[in-house]
Amino acid sequence: MSSYTAEEMMSIAAARALTEGSSCFVGIGLPSTAANVARRMHAPGLVLIYESGCLGAKPDLLPLSIGDGMLAETADSVVSVPEVFNYWLQPGRIDVGFLGAAQLDRFGNINTTVVGGDYTDPKVRLPGAGGAPEIAASCKEVFLVVRQSTRAFVAELDFITSVGHGSGAGDRHRLGLPGAGPTLVITDLGILRPDPRTAELTLTQLHPGVTLDEARAATGWELAVAEELGRTEAPSDRELTVLRELTAASQ
Amino acid sequence: MSSYTAEEMMSIAAARALTEGSSCFVGIGLPSTAANVARRMHAPGLVLIYESGCLGAKPDLLPLSIGDGMLAETADSVVSVPEVFNYWLQPGRIDVGFLGAAQLDRFGNINTTVVGGDYTDPKVRLPGAGGAPEIAASCKEVFLVVRQSTRAFVAELDFITSVGHGSGAGDRHRLGLPGAGPTLVITDLGILRPDPRTAELTLTQLHPGVTLDEARAATGWELAVAEELGRTEAPSDRELTVLRELTAASQ
Amino acid sequence: MADIVSLREGLAELVSDGDLVAMEGFTHLIPVAAGQELIRQRRKDLTLARMTPDIVYDQLIGAGCARKLIFSWGGNPGVGSLHRFRDAVEHGWPAPLEIEEHSHAGMANRYVAGAAGLPFAVLRGYVGTDLPKHTENIKPIECPFTGEQLTAVPALNPDVTVVHAQRADSHGNVQLWGITGVQKEAVLAAKRSLVTVEEVVPELTPRAGAIVLPSWAVTAVAEVPGGARPSYAQDYYERANTSYQEWDAISRDRERFQEWLADQVYGAEVKS
């Protein structure tokens, strides 16, 4: 088995989570890489939806933006931006929404807006919401992909851009959010899932070679850990080959 | 000058009312005939809009339905039915709406729903509203084309399907209806326009050979008559030729 | 992913007595064959929704399949009345027909809300007309920013929507072009959907003016060549205008209509 990077482990873990025939709302970067690896491995019928309006895009290479011409040219249908949000995302037609985050809290709520200071005079101004609030609200479930560190995994968000499980179990229902919210958080250290009782993100799996102490140290709150902590299977040669060929071809 | 029918006089009077470069929401039958005569006469740049979604249709023949393939094939753009109502009609982009009516009252309100009995047990069930209520509300102005008779020109409508001037001057504004409403009613006997002060339909013009008594007798209320009652110019040979060629070619 | 089925199987599977069924197609691509198959399957108590009931619903109403009609314009386009519809409303034959009546803009927006997963849509419509007096499904709504009063209509979410299209590929992706009407919204608003198509082809090629309904947004596809006759399918066949005129005579008389029903529907071969 080859050696691999933490980034590669994340991409492959994310790809594995996507099931054949499901539909997936993908942003650029790691989500798009993972979805396109999944299409080449176990999920050739995965339906990729980009917020630029491309439904069922089948890119040969990794797109560099969510609006690459390749996505439009290979899509089953290209619709307007209002239509992709109103007719496709909002009614809950899309199985999985893939999101990243600058900050994330123990209930999977997300900040991609500002860090530090206050909203009108922030220390760091981030890009903002984009499609995320409604992806987080309306996809049947949400997968988050975030590098684990105390800067990203914070006890309290500086801004709630997109809602995960709010302040805990039952909160999504109270807010009227139709989807199940974050069911999976993939980091460079392991995998977290919401506790079915409390909705708190719980470490259920560590990637090969990562220790529980490392995961705890990279978390800005007292990390909940599953009773039976699993170990992620290392990337197979085939997975690495597919990922690397795709990445290399896209340079 | 040739002889001509009352129907031909109506079509030609309606065609004359359409000005070059304006946009016109047309239904099937006489409005469509009039609009297509106007395009061949003085208004080659008239923009025809059909509720089937055809914007800028340029039919060679008279369509038999508002959704003929010819309309789609010659249109500048074919849009969905929701789009034609929401993006094109509703914001008041269309200059003239052309409507017919089974019944019409002195303020140009229209019934195309039921006649006699009551709504749940009508004597005659008519087709209903179609696009008319919103055409009447939102076009910059409305032209009505109705054969004048006491059956059609009634003192009281059995049902208000589409609003003309409501119960009189100022009523459209009170109701929040953006367009000017019916500014012209073309019948087989003459032409009526709303009185600028009261909004009551007032006979301003008689077609050639028609007497004021005939017009009064064909009206179910006491017909208001303009102080200076005009006389419609008879159809010219060229107008009749264009109309008849178009009609003949469309058989 | 849409299943490729026969028309008979598809409708038997998807449509039950009492369902709210929408069959759309604005002059173009009217799913007439599917309507006749519903008559043949003797579906009952349907609530039928359609902007322009046209011949297809005149037949279903006359055959006694409908309990209620939700519509915005009930005429025989270019000809005159829908006599079976009128007979049901005016004389309760063959059964009373409850009606819920809208404007085109209102009906279109009911489907838009349904497709968008919203409980209602907002429009400038109906104001000053008698339509709101006869249904609970037209209500005023106030703009929370300007205070202006507008009109709301509720989402229309059919149990089943049936439409006709030019073609589908073998995966069940559906392509239609020309006048596309309100079909996308009607399909997306529905719990289940059946699309009849002129032909199933190995692969869809891009076409100007075409829209595609992806396979995963459609329940079933049935190949039914000529399935829109006597309406038309652009680039396949023209509208049979004489059939619309003939329908006037057939439908005007109950007996003649019943003969037509026996010969042309119950007695006819199933299309696919």
Place this chain on the structure above:
Amino acid sequence: MADIVSLREGLAELVSDGDLVAMEGFTHLIPVAAGQELIRQRRKDLTLARMTPDIVYDQLIGAGCARKLIFSWGGNPGVGSLHRFRDAVEHGWPAPLEIEEHSHAGMANRYVAGAAGLPFAVLRGYVGTDLPKHTENIKPIECPFTGEQLTAVPALNPDVTVVHAQRADSHGNVQLWGITGVQKEAVLAAKRSLVTVEEVVPELTPRAGAIVLPSWAVTAVAEVPGGARPSYAQDYYERANTSYQEWDAISRDRERFQEWLADQVYGAEVKS
């Protein structure tokens, strides 16, 4: 009917200081040349609306043309930050920038309401987020049929919308294809509009996936070949991904940005 104008004339005529200007194009067909011409004309106090501010607004903000930004995602796609935008928000350079921030769904629906002549749009959005705390332009609204609570956003009606398209005919009918984004809504929502195009052709030929903005819905058209660079115009040229990376370096530093401005904008030849 749209006038065919030069970019310089068109913008001078249509855009005044203090206007609310929307420039749309979702990754594809971004009207970059028009943005730079606005800088060259030294427009001031603009309220700039755009879902994804991108390089085009980073340049306008850095050049001091903007007073306020209405947006939903302010990054350099595939690269990182928009440094001029960040510098304005974080340090008020070259001037403080008021911001009004939405989600993509909210911005898209603000244009939809604008295009539809409605004062507001309804969506399932923003619930539970901190976004509504910072603007009056996100409010709850109740469904008059179900009582369910949803979110309303007001119509966005720009004084001027500027978009780029592949081509127009000599009458000013505009055709664009590929990813068409929110351009139709942005143009229809605006009081006035300017469309820059790759080329003016004698006649538009139908094309798969194309939409047409009829001449009578557009104020002016200007031929500006390459007017979307470094973004792309499908079937004309590709996205210059390296320019987006280079912009990161140029925009990171105030001095280097100002040199770029002097050389590439103020000192550059007017495009048409």
